[in-house]
Amino acid sequence: MDTEKIEKGTRLILEGIGEDPDRLGIADTPRRYAEFCREFFSGPNEGASSVIRPVAGEKHNEMVILKDLSFFSFCEHHLLPFFGRAHIAYIPRGGRIVGLGNLGRVLEALAHRLQVQERLTTQLADTITESLNPLGTMVVIEGRHLCLAMRGVKQLHSRTITSAVRGIFKTNPTTRSEFMSLLSLPGVRYDD
Numbered sequence: 001m002d003t004e005k006i007e008k009g010t011r012l013i014l015e016g017i018g019e020d021p022d023r024l025g026i027a028d029t030p031r032r033y034a035e036f037c038r039e040f041f042s043g044p045n046e047g048a049s050s051v052i053r054p055v056a057g058e059k060h061n062e063m064v065i066l067k068d069l070s071f072f073s074f075c076e077h078h079l080l081p082f083f084g085r086a087h088i089a090y091i092p093r094g095g096r097i098v099g100l101g102n103l104g105r106v107l108e109a110l111a112h113r114l115q116v117q118e119r120l121t122t123q124l125a126d127t128i129t130e131s132l133n134p135l136g137t138m139v140v141i142e143g144r145h146l147c148l149a150m151r152g153v154k155q156l157h158s159r160t161i162t163s164a165v166r167g168i169f170k171t172n173p174t175t176r177s178e179f180m181s182l183l184s185l186p187g188v189r190y191d192d
């Protein structure tokens, strides 16, 4: 990552909004912002699927649900944060399960890049599906977008809800509604 470039760019933004970039309070801001970017953006090419490792020796064949995983990401249209919670369900194939902390790291790897919530949702579902090959995967993400809250229509409390379904969750409405009722989000639509 080119932090020097980010520092230069941040200085230009400060100038652009009419600030004096050498003013005491903000003289160090470009460096701080570049440091933040270096920490936050793990890089678009970092493989999220490499994070997933099935738990050796454990077998479980029923639905596994992971609720309320928090995440922070950046909207690529406005360069403003969006954040919220992800809920994941999958039904193991042949008992193959993944460590629960593992899925949190996958979400983080996918969220720490420029995103749109829809893509974050499908990438998460696809990564789990490809690396674990479960009978089915479903991901629901609830996000709050600062670009909606701070500009335009200024919807502070609106949540954007997206979902992605794979495998048995797509073909079996009962399985899907079992997960949805556990989330208490009965009105959520799923993609097809």
Ligand SMILES: [Zn+2]
Pocket: 075, 076, 077, 078, 079, 080, 145, 147, 148
């Ligand atoms: Zn946006």
